[in-house]
Amino acid sequence: MNRRIVFLDIDGTLTAFGEGRPPESAVKAIRMARDNGNLVYICTGRNRQMHYPMLQYGMDGAVGAAGALAYAGKERIWSKPIPETSFHRLIDAFHREQISCMPECEYVVYADEMLYANFEKFKRKDAGQEQEDDVFHVEPIADYKGEPVYKMVFLGASADSIERLRPKLEDEFQFILQKNMSEDGSIGGEMIIRGVDKALGMLKVCEHYGLSMADTVAFGDSTNDIEMLETAALSVCMGNGSDDAKAAADLVCPDVHSDGLYHGFKMAGLI
Numbered sequence: 001m002n003r004r005i006v007f008l009d010i011d012g013t014l015t016a017f018g019e020g021r022p023p024e025s026a027v028k029a030i031r032m033a034r035d036n037g038n039l040v041y042i043c044t045g046r047n048r049q050m051h052y053p054m055l056q057y058g059m060d061g062a063v064g065a066a067g068a069l070a071y072a073g074k075e076r077i078w079s080k081p082i083p084e085t086s087f088h089r090l091i092d093a094f095h096r097e098q099i100s101c102m103p104e105c106e107y108v109v110y111a112d113e114m115l116y117a118n119f120e121k122f123k124r125k126d127a128g129q130e131q132e133d134d135v136f137h138v139e140p141i142a143d144y145k146g147e148p149v150y151k152m153v154f155l156g157a158s159a160d161s162i163e164r165l166r167p168k169l170e171d172e173f174q175f176i177l178q179k180n181m182s183e184d185g186s187i188g189g190e191m192i193i194r195g196v197d198k199a200l201g202m203l204k205v206c207e208h209y210g211l212s213m214a215d216t217v218a219f220g221d222s223t224n225d226i227e228m229l230e231t232a233a234l235s236v237c238m239g240n241g242s243d244d245a246k247a248a249a250d251l252v253c254p255d256v257h258s259d260g261l262y263h264g265f266k267m268a269g270l271i
Contacts, residue, residue: 063201
C-alpha cells in the first residue's frame with residue numbers, strides 16, 4: 001500500500017458539532033491507517049490553541065487557521081499571516097459597518113466587546129471532557145498585543161452589511177459565509193487572505209514530506225472544506241455535510257454520528 005496523507009476537518013467530520021471527543025470508531029480508524037504506513041493530519045479553521053487537543057488522537061500534525069498555518073508534529077512548517085496594514089484595514093472596515101469581529105492569532109483569539117460578552121456567556125467545556133478554559137483563550141480586543149493575525153471571524157447584523165464590504169475588500173480577502181443566518185437575521189463567517197485555503201496548507205505539508213498532492217485523501221463536511229475536497233487526489237464528504245461539499249467530493253460516507261469516518265476510511269482504502 002502506497003503511503004498517503006489523510007487530512008481531516010474537525011467539526012462535523014472528526015467530531016460532531018459541540019463535542020470535543022471523536023467517536024471511538026474514528027480513533028480506531030486513525031490508528032489503523034497509521035499502522036498501514038499513512039500519515040494523518042488535522043485540517044481545520046481553528047488556530048493552534050483550539051485544535052491542539054485533537055492531536056492526542058494519533059495525529060502526525062495539523063493544518064490550522066484555514067490553511068495559513070501548518071505543523072509537522074510540534075514544528076511549524078508554514079505560516080502566512082495577514083499583513084499588518086491589511087489587518088488594520090479590515091478592522092476599520094468592520095467598525096464602519098458596525099460588524100463584530102474576532103482576529104485569530106496562533107495561540108489566542110481576540111474578540112470585540114459584543115462577541116467577547118457572548119463568549120463569556122456561553123463558554124463551556126466540551127461535552128464530557130475535562131479541559132481547561134484557556135483551550136479557547138479568547139481575550140478582549142483591547143488587549144491585542146500586535147501578534148500576527150491569521151484569520152478574521154465576523155458577525156454582521158444583516159447580510160446587507162456584509163455585502164457592502166465585498167467590493168472594498170475582495171481584492172485581498174475571500175469571504176466564507178455561514179450558509180444559514182440566525183433567527184435575528186445576523187450573519188457570520190470568516191475572512192482569510194485571498195489564495196490561502198486548506199488546500200494550500202495541504203500542499204505545504206506534502207512538500208515537507210517530499211510527497212505530492214496525488215498522495216492525499218481529504219475528509220470534510222462544509223463550505224470551508226471545498227478547496228480541500230476539490231484538490232485532494234481522493235475526497236470524502238460526511239453524510240451530514242452540506243450539499244456543496246458533497247458535490248465537491250468524490251465519495252460520501254455515513255454521517256459523523258454513524259461511525260462515518262471509520263466507514264469513510266474503509267471506502268478510501270486506508271484500512
